[in-house]
Amino acid sequence: MQKTVEKFSVLYLQILMGNGECDEKDMPYLSKRQIQEIYFFMVLARKLDERMLNLQRQGRIGTFAPSKGQEASSVGSAYALEPKDWIIPSFREIGGLLVRGMPIDQYLLYYAGDERGSNLPKGINIFPTSIPVGTQPAHAVGFAIAARMKKENLVVITYFGDGGTSEGDFHEAMNFAGIFFAPVVFICQNNQYAISVPRSKQTRASTIAQKAISYGFPGIQVDGNDVFAVYKATLDAVKRARDGNGPTFIECVTYRLGDHTTADDASKYRQQKEVDEWSKKDPILRLRKYLENMKMWSAKEEDALLKDIAEKIESAVKSMENKEPPCVDDMFKFMYEKMPWYLQEQLSSLKERTSEGE
Amino acid sequence: MVSALNQALFCEMELDENIVVLGEDVGIDGGVFRVTEGLWQRFGSERIIDTPLGESGIVGVAIGMAAYGLRPVVEIQFSGFSYPAFDQLISHASRLRNRSRGRFSCPLVVRTPYGGGVRALEHHSESMEALYAHVPGLKVVIPSGPYDAKGLLSSAIRDPDPVIFYEPKRVYRAIKEEVPEKAYTIPIGEAKVIQNGNDVTIISWGAMIRECKEAIDKIDASAELIDIRTLKPLDFKTILNSVKKTGRVVIVHEAPRTGGFGAEIASLIAEHGLLHLEAPIMRVTGFDTIFPLAKLEKSYLPDERITAGIKKVLEF
Ligand SMILES: Cc1ncc(C[n+]2csc(CCOP(=O)(O)OP(=O)(O)O)c2C)c(N)n1
Numbered sequence: 001m002q003k004t005v006e007k008f009s010v011l012y013l014q015i016l017m018g019n020g021e022c023d024e025k026d027m028p029y030l031s032k033r034q035i036q037e038i039y040f041f042m043v044l045a046r047k048l049d050e051r052m053l054n055l056q057r058q059g060r061i062g063t064f065a066p067s068k069g070q071e072a073s074s075v076g077s078a079y080a081l082e083p084k085d086w087i088i089p090s091f092r093e094i095g096g097l098l099v100r101g102m103p104i105d106q107y108l109l110y111y112a113g114d115e116r117g118s119n120l121p122k123g124i125n126i127f128p129t130s131i132p133v134g135t136q137p138a139h140a141v142g143f144a145i146a147a148r149m150k151k152e153n154l155v156v157i158t159y160f161g162d163g164g165t166s167e168g169d170f171h172e173a174m175n176f177a178g179i180f181f182a183p184v185v186f187i188c189q190n191n192q193y194a195i196s197v198p199r200s201k202q203t204r205a206s207t208i209a210q211k212a213i214s215y216g217f218p219g220i221q222v223d224g225n226d227v228f229a230v231y232k233a234t235l236d237a238v239k240r241a242r243d244g245n246g247p248t249f250i251e252c253v254t255y256r257l258g259d260h261t262t263a264d265d266a267s268k269y270r271q272q273k274e275v276d277e278w279s280k281k282d283p284i285l286r287l288r289k290y291l292e293n294m295k296m297w298s299a300k301e302e303d304a305l306l307k308d309i310a311e312k313i314e315s316a317v318k319s320m321e322n323k324e325p326p327c328v329d330d331m332f333k334f335m336y337e338k339m340p341w342y343l344q345e346q347l348s349s350l351k352e353r354t355s356e357g358e
Numbered sequence: 359m360v361s362a363l364n365q366a367l368f369c370e371m372e373l374d375e376n377i378v379v380l381g382e383d384v385g386i387d388g389g390v391f392r393v394t395e396g397l398w399q400r401f402g403s404e405r406i407i408d409t410p411l412g413e414s415g416i417v418g419v420a421i422g423m424a425a426y427g428l429r430p431v432v433e434i435q436f437s438g439f440s441y442p443a444f445d446q447l448i449s450h451a452s453r454l455r456n457r458s459r460g461r462f463s464c465p466l467v468v469r470t471p472y473g474g475g476v477r478a479l480e481h482h483s484e485s486m487e488a489l490y491a492h493v494p495g496l497k498v499v500i501p502s503g504p505y506d507a508k509g510l511l512s513s514a515i516r517d518p519d520p521v522i523f524y525e526p527k528r529v530y531r532a533i534k535e536e537v538p539e540k541a542y543t544i545p546i547g548e549a550k551v552i553q554n555g556n557d558v559t560i561i562s563w564g565a566m567i568r569e570c571k572e573a574i575d576k577i578d579a580s581a582e583l584i585d586i587r588t589l590k591p592l593d594f595k596t597i598l599n600s601v602k603k604t605g606r607v608v609i610v611h612e613a614p615r616t617g618g619f620g621a622e623i624a625s626l627i628a629e630h631g632l633l634h635l636e637a638p639i640m641r642v643t644g645f646d647t648i649f650p651l652a653k654l655e656k657s658y659l660p661d662e663r664i665t666a667g668i669k670k671v672l673e674f
Binding site: 062063064110112113114115129131132133134163164166167168169194195196197201202203263264268269325326328330331332335342343346347350353354 | 382383385386387388390408409410411412413414415438439441442477478479480481482615616645646647648650651652653654655657658662663666
């Protein structure tokens with residue numbers, strides 16, 4: 001005897017079309033002010049990215065991973081959170097971090113090679129940047145289980161790329177989330193590349209979203225350049241998690257318009273034509289068209305917004321550059337709660353040397 | 359060094375069709391440091407394999423390939439990302455020969471850039487060779503310049519057992535040396551006396567060799583500089599001969615101090631050469647801290663601390 005014991009399908013969600021028109025049926029409720037705020041964060045992320053590229057070229061900050069083109073994925077998802085919720089990020093979500101209150105000067109400081117940039121003020125629910133790919137989703141699961149044990153009704157959202165879904169740790173995190181029904185939302189920013197390796201070489205599966213199904217929870221694919229679709233999918237997932245209905249996986253189909261990092265040259269492995277095609281789907285342009293179509297935005301407002309953003313960024317750059325240099329204690333202070341004898345010895349020998357050098 | 363390594367791969371792959379290269383971005387991109395540049399164009403995607411982003415999978419698959427008769431050369435993009443594969447290396451690569459009582463072997467090379475001094479992001483600067491040197495069944499090789507890099511990589515590829523090949527990225531493009539075009543080998547397990555001297559023995563490896571040379575130039579004494587080149591198996595004879603001559607030892611590594619490979623060398627000297635010593639053994643190392651971000655990395659890495667260490671040992 002043979003029979004089908006399970007069947008699966010994967011939903012795809014798009015709300016905002018390329019021409020700025022939107023599918024009213026799926027459109028989540030957002031006030032005019034909220035939509036303008038979403039637009040603000042997306043443009044802020046883009047402008048910060050541009051400014052950072054420029055600072056990096058001048059040697060004023062170090063290597064970083066630009067997020068140009070992915071603003072809808074990170075802003076749209078983070079915007080669906082409540083203040084008490086948490087983000088467990090990787091390294092390409094500046095948009096989402098800004099939504100959650102990441103101070104720009106601290107972000108810059110970190111990329112200028114100063115650890116103090118990672119010490120976020122209490123109340124900003126962002127876990128530190130995680131560079132080892134695919135490792136942090138497990139932390140999100142643990143965070144979420146712990147919060148549930150403490151009867152705090154919060155949701156944890158974690159970000160990673162398409163490449164990240166090839167790491168073993170990612171799969172273990174997904175499995176744990178399914179087993180323990182953790183209030184976690186997994187956001188995969190499928191930007192089509194892991195450095196030079198295209199999405200098609202990361203998995204034989206036709207969608208990344210379907211990975212969730214094998215762990216026993218829903219996975220949905222959304223147009224990652226459509227901020228309304230990302231927002232709606234995340235809002236639904238957050239609600240599920242908050243209501244005790246377990247994890248959700250969201251694959252945001254987007255595109256990395258820039259290089260992988262400032263140390264990369266994407267023209268080595270992809271065609272300009274492809275980049276041009278995706279540029280037409282720019283998430284910011286699309287939202288702007290919507291705002292204009294809906295008569296929610298004027299040239300005057302755009303000018304004011306750009307001016308405001310430029311001021312915010314410049315003042316953060318100043319604050320980053322005016323920061324006094326870190327002292328060597330910073331290297332030792334946070335190794336343990338109490339500094340053991342050998343670190344004390346190492347630190348004082350280093351300090352002796354530095355003061356001799358002066 | 360990048361082009362010397364690249365040449366070693368080219369030469370060896372021309373000579374032995376069983377050699378395959380696996381790693382993240384090793385194909386069309388030529389590796390993020392360009393060590394595999396041009397290989398994909400020459401040898402095709404069956405032998406130059408762009409893998410999914412999973413280090414454990416890369417090394418695990420390479421172990422299977424090695425056991426079945428291929429000679430895989432794995433690139434782990436940065437040594438800081440080798441840990442997902444640690445289990446495969448410790449639990450399998452290092453044990454296959456022993457476990458199968460010699461029926462299987464694991465002729466695998468894991469190449470990976472290590473070390474600081476390049477103002478990198480977190481996890482891109484550390485030096486964890488001692489972890490690998492601690493594992494029974496692995497060999498650990500670290501070249502310090504282009505000539506050695508090519509010869510040692512060829513040897514590693516031809517070696518019948520698993521070799522961790524740690525590449526000092528700080529000097530990837532910083533040292534120029536004549537490198538023969540043809541394939542040649544430098545034996546694994548042989549140290550090199552870079553400079554002869556009578557007053558003090560300086561022992562180091564990798565990127566720190568250059569720093570040691572600079573430090574020696576600043577002191578007024580006859581220093582003998584030994585580049586161990588292979589941590590495991592260590593050429594202790596060369597070290598002991600030198601210690602017998604000088605009676606004074608400085609060991610330099612950028613890796614953290616506690617449990618660093620310097621400790622192993624120091625205890626070997628204590629076991630076999632104590633009576634030749636005229637001063638306590640000195641270690642100049644990185645600190646027992648997380649490798650800091652760019653702004654503090656100069657304070658972390660041994661630099662003028664090497665000169666100071668040598669002076670102290672000489673003055674004892
Ligand atoms: C465990 C691990 N392996 C390798 C790297 C080097 N690396 C950094 S980013 C990256 C590609 C990541 O691709 P993806 O997960 O798709 O995210 P994206 O960078 O495209 O946002 C690689 C290979 C790393 N950081 N961590």
